[in-house]
Amino acid sequence: MSKRAAKALAGAAGVVALAITTLIQPWEGRELKAYRDIVGVWTICDGETKGVKPGMAKTNAQCDAMLLKRVENDFYRPLTKCIANYTGLPVSLQASLLSAAYNVGTPTICGSTAARLARAEQYKASCEAITRFNRAGGKEIRGLKLRREYGDANRIGELELCLEGLK
Numbered sequence: 001m002s003k004r005a006a007k008a009l010a011g012a013a014g015v016v017a018l019a020i021t022t023l024i025q026p027w028e029g030r031e032l033k034a035y036r037d038i039v040g041v042w043t044i045c046d047g048e049t050k051g052v053k054p055g056m057a058k059t060n061a062q063c064d065a066m067l068l069k070r071v072e073n074d075f076y077r078p079l080t081k082c083i084a085n086y087t088g089l090p091v092s093l094q095a096s097l098l099s100a101a102y103n104v105g106t107p108t109i110c111g112s113t114a115a116r117l118a119r120a121e122q123y124k125a126s127c128e129a130i131t132r133f134n135r136a137g138g139k140e141i142r143g144l145k146l147r148r149e150y151g152d153a154n155r156i157g158e159l160e161l162c163l164e165g166l167k
Contacts, residue, residue: 004156005092005164015094016076020067023099026155027147033057039137047103050074075101082110083118092165093123096130096158100148104133127162 028047034056037043042052045063048070058066075098080086086094097118101109109115114129134144151157 002156002160002164005161015091015098016068016071018091019095019098019102020071022156022161023095023147023158024067024071024102027099027103027143030060030063032059032063038141071098071102075106078106079109082106083115085119085121089118090123090162090165092162093118093126095165096127096162099158100130100133103144103147108133123166124163127159127166130158130162 025046030046031044034042034044034052034054037047037049041049042054042056043049044052044056045058046067048063048066050070079094079097079101083089083097086097089097097109097114100114112129113132114126117123117126117129131145131148134140134148136144146152147155147157148159149157150160
């Protein structure tokens with residue numbers, strides 16, 4: 001049993017907040033000035049890529065507002081449409097799918113084995129299927145592998161949180 005996953009689940013104020021504070025922000029990191037990510041995409045704040053241009057800068061407050069709005073509108077809501085029982089899934093699975101969607105895109109998650117297994121109520125298998133999204137630019141990336149699985153010394157992984165919530 002993961003103590004940090006149990007703690008995160010106990011303190012969760014909702015799926016969006018759980019995904020943002022426990023999975024997205026710790027793994028994305030925050031940069032207030034636009035930069036190119038590992039595959040060359042312009043990025044700012046907590047992994048935001050939509051509309052980002054070279055030279056852009058944001059404040060922490062702007063990053064917080066942008067992240068919440070994007071996660072709710074562009075990831076959470078679409079997941080509730082493509083996975084019919086999404087809001088009925090265990091909170092830990094919802095948060096893990098939401099974090100993965102934020103990182104790889106909602107269409108990718110909606111069409112994934114993880115989503116198919118979640119629809120079929122095969123929750124453990126769905127959690128495990130999320131770990132397949134550990135590549136960027138065609139290569140397995142250590143940071144993505146850690147994010148998708150059991151994390152590192154400072155951050156919980158999606159699989160770790162997901163499985164804990166099934167107990």
